[in-house]
Amino acid sequence: MKKVLLFGAFFACIGMTGFAQEAAEEVTNEELTKFANVEVMTSEYVDSKTEELRAMILENEIFKGGARYNEIKAAWGDEAKMTEAEVTEEEKAAYQAVQDFQNSLQDVVKEYKTELIMNDSILGASTYNKVNGAQKSDPAVKEKLDALISELKAKNEAEEEDGSEGDGK
Incomplete structure (x- = not known):
C-alpha cells in the first residue's frame, strides 16, 4: 500500500511545471471543484483496487x-x-500472482490519475498545475481544497449508501 501512496510524489514534480507563472493567477471555485473531483476519483479508484487485492487473497481457496x-x-x-511451511508450487504461484498485482498498483493508479489530469473535459494539465501550485503556496487554498474533497467524499458515500439500501428491498 505504501507504493500506491508514493505515486503522489510523481505528481508533485509535475505540479512544479509552470508553477511560477500560474501561482499568481487566482484559482476559481470551478477549478478547485475539478481538482477535488480528480482527487476523489483517484481515491475511490485506489479503494477499488485495494478491495480487488483483498478479494484475491480472501476468496482464493x-x-x-x-x-x-x-x-x-x-x-x-x-x-x-x-x-518448513511446506509451501507448494501451487501456493507459490498464487502468492506470486498477488505480489505481481500488488506491485503493479502504483503504476496503474499513476496511469489512471494521469489520464484524468490530461483530459481537458475532466481537469486538464494546466488547471492541475495551477491549482496544485496555489495549494502549495497558499494555505487558505489548501484548506478550501481539503474541505471540498472531504465534502465530495461524504456526498459520494451518502449516495452509495442510499443506492445500496434500495437495491435489496
Missing part, C-alpha cells in the same frame, strides 16, 4: 481465508522457511 497467505508471506524469500 489456496489461502484459506487469508491465513495461509500470511504463513507464505512470513516465509517468502527464505527457502528454509518455505520448506
Whole structure:
C-alpha cells in the first residue's frame, strides 16, 4: 500500500511545471471543484483496487481465508522457511500472482490519475498545475481544497449508501 501512496510524489514534480507563472493567477471555485473531483476519483479508484487485492487473497481457496497467505508471506524469500511451511508450487504461484498485482498498483493508479489530469473535459494539465501550485503556496487554498474533497467524499458515500439500501428491498 505504501507504493500506491508514493505515486503522489510523481505528481508533485509535475505540479512544479509552470508553477511560477500560474501561482499568481487566482484559482476559481470551478477549478478547485475539478481538482477535488480528480482527487476523489483517484481515491475511490485506489479503494477499488485495494478491495480487488483483498478479494484475491480472501476468496482464493489456496489461502484459506487469508491465513495461509500470511504463513507464505512470513516465509517468502527464505527457502528454509518455505520448506518448513511446506509451501507448494501451487501456493507459490498464487502468492506470486498477488505480489505481481500488488506491485503493479502504483503504476496503474499513476496511469489512471494521469489520464484524468490530461483530459481537458475532466481537469486538464494546466488547471492541475495551477491549482496544485496555489495549494502549495497558499494555505487558505489548501484548506478550501481539503474541505471540498472531504465534502465530495461524504456526498459520494451518502449516495452509495442510499443506492445500496434500495437495491435489496
